Amino acid sequence: MMKQFEGFGKFLESLRGKMSLREAASKSGLSHAYIRDLELERNRSTNEKIKPSPVTLKKLSDAYKYSYTELMEKAGYLEKESIECVRSPLSLPLEDILYIEISSTELTYHTRIGNRKVPMLSLLDFSHFLDQLEEHDFKKMDADVFVNLSHVKSYQPKEGKLFLTRSV
Structure with missing residues (x-):
């Protein structure tokens, strides 16, 4: 599996834009705390690094109206070369x-x-x-x-x- 690109959490935060965490949670079906943890790239309770699953990425893709394929690529699940082929x-x-x-x-x-x-x-x-x-x-x-x-x-x-x- 590829590595998630550096700054993925900040990228997710930029996709959310001016939308509040609670609004993003409502649109995605995820908790606002979990969305914030994804943006920080760590679980704030355990301080362990976290990476969203493909299912989570699909929910965020729908909520943020952003390409699921591109999110999968940026998260390290897909290689750009294979997408272009x-x-x-x-x-x-x-x-x-x-x-x-x-x-x-x-x-x-x-x-x-x-x-x-x-x-x-x-x-x-x-x-x-x-x-x-x-x-x-x-x-x-x-x-x-x-x-x-x-x-x-x-x-x-x-x-x-x-x-x-x-x-x-």
Whole structure:
């Protein structure tokens, strides 16, 4: 595994910008104390050096609206050269997909004509794919479900119901 770049904590703090720690915590689902520890690059209780996990980085990526792939690279999980070598991360017919369920080893995408499971072969593929979803108007609705907003007719948040359009 690569080494996290020097000053990663300060970089995270700069991404947060003028957002308060409590607001960042609310947007990311992480505690404000943990976010501050990440910015200081150490656990303030034990004084041990800490490094965010890929899951934590995804939460911060969503909260700060910053590329997950770039955060993974800066945290030392991905090498820049390998990112540049991959030109087509994962090609799925995103415009036809209604929603996608993601597990740790595969994703299942649902279209009007059926479902298909696709294995997730690498962390690099996964991080590129998540970036690709954001670019194609997909919204994270649950921990492992992304919905194509272009196919949503209406949403009733109190009931947790999502209605999709009939025609594509």
